[in-house]
Amino acid sequence: MTSGPPRPTNAELEILTVLWERGPSTVRDVHDSLAAVSGDVASRGYTTVLKLMQIMADKGLLTRDESGKAHVYEALVTRESTRTRLIEELAEKAFGGSTLGLALQALSSRPATREEIERVREMLRDIEGEV
Amino acid sequence: MTSGPPRPTNAELEILTVLWERGPSTVRDVHDSLAAVSGDVASRGYTTVLKLMQIMADKGLLTRDESGKAHVYEALVTRESTRTRLIEELAEKAFGGSTLGLALQALSSRPATREEIERVREMLRDIEGEV
DNA sequence: TTGCATCTACGAACCGCTTCGTATATACTC
DNA sequence: GAGTATATACGAAGCGGTTCGTAGATGCAA
Numbered sequence A, B: 001m002t003s004g005p006p007r008p009t010n011a012e013l014e015i016l017t018v019l020w021e022r023g024p025s026t027v028r029d030v031h032d033s034l035a036a037v038s039g040d041v042a043s044r045g046y047t048t049v050l051k052l053m054q055i056m057a058d059k060g061l062l063t064r065d066e067s068g069k070a071h072v073y074e075a076l077v078t079r080e081s082t083r084t085r086l087i088e089e090l091a092e093k094a095f096g097g098s099t100l101g102l103a104l105q106a107l108s109s110r111p112a113t114r115e116e117i118e119r120v121r122e123m124l125r126d127i128e129g130e131v
Numbered sequence C: 001t002t003g004c005a006t007c008t009a010c011g012a013a014c015c016g017c018t019t020c021g022t023a024t025a026t027a028c029t030c
Numbered sequence D: 001g002a003g004t005a006t007a008t009a010c011g012a013a014g015c016g017g018t019t020c021g022t023a024g025a026t027g028c029a030a
Helices: A010-022 A027-037 A046-059 A079-094 A099-108 A114-130 B010-022 B027-037 B046-059 B079-094 B099-108 B114-130
Strands: A062-065 A072-075 B062-065 B072-075
Touching: A010 A027, A010 A046, A010 A072, A010 A079, A010 B079, A027 A046, A046 A062, A046 A072, A079 A099, A079 B010, A079 B079, A079 B099, A099 B079, A099 B099, A099 B114, A114 B099, A114 B114, B010 B027, B010 B046, B010 B072, B010 B079, B027 B046, B046 B062, B046 B072, B079 B099
Parallel strands: none
Antiparallel strands: A062 A072, B062 B072
């Protein structure tokens, strides 16, 4: 019955991305980072970010250190596990559960450079070693 | 500014999947297919499916033939284009826009068989020919 | 024609996600 | 202490997606 941490929503994913890159941060830090990256246009209000992060803490996506005046939040889920989760979800919804099918489509649906193709080959060799 | 057809929501994607597999269908057909696949548990009501398909027609995801009593709906978007669109959206949200990164993660986040790996290699050769 | 089955149409409610206004606490400075 | 800046907390509203109740149209059979 291992339900695990809930799947992050879009806004939550943006916040997680900031925390993954910055490490433990205050709401102010996250808010400013989001505003910077979106070029100030359509950026969220401070209390919006605060509320989202509080909800995320309730959900188990973040922890927070309340020792200082400004609470410091940290991601409880890793980037890898979240990416895997999202991929599996999309595979389930649109590829009949096949992550391989998803990977093939992702590879074929875009122009690729020789260098990128070589990277995929390397990855295949790594995977092959584990089979 | 090519906005194209809107991204399908979850419920819409389920309906599209039925239409992709069955071809042009009535609301009754789609509803029954959905009920069958979900084993009757948690299946949608008839009017719910109807409303969804009406909305989808308004959005440009479906067309409908109103000549008979029961309207016949058909998907206006292809499975391929929809899959590509969803992949690009996920890549944008969670992989910094890199569909290659998404593909690599999809490949590495699951056990793969030698046969599957070989399929990916073939795909890479095809892609390489186009570069 | 009457009654029944099946269809479309429409509006409202609900729910989760998101946003914001506002109240309140706390620290710092003059 | 008064004033200012910045923090958390909370409630409510907005919105899109989804669901359903119900009304009204249409076809068919007795």
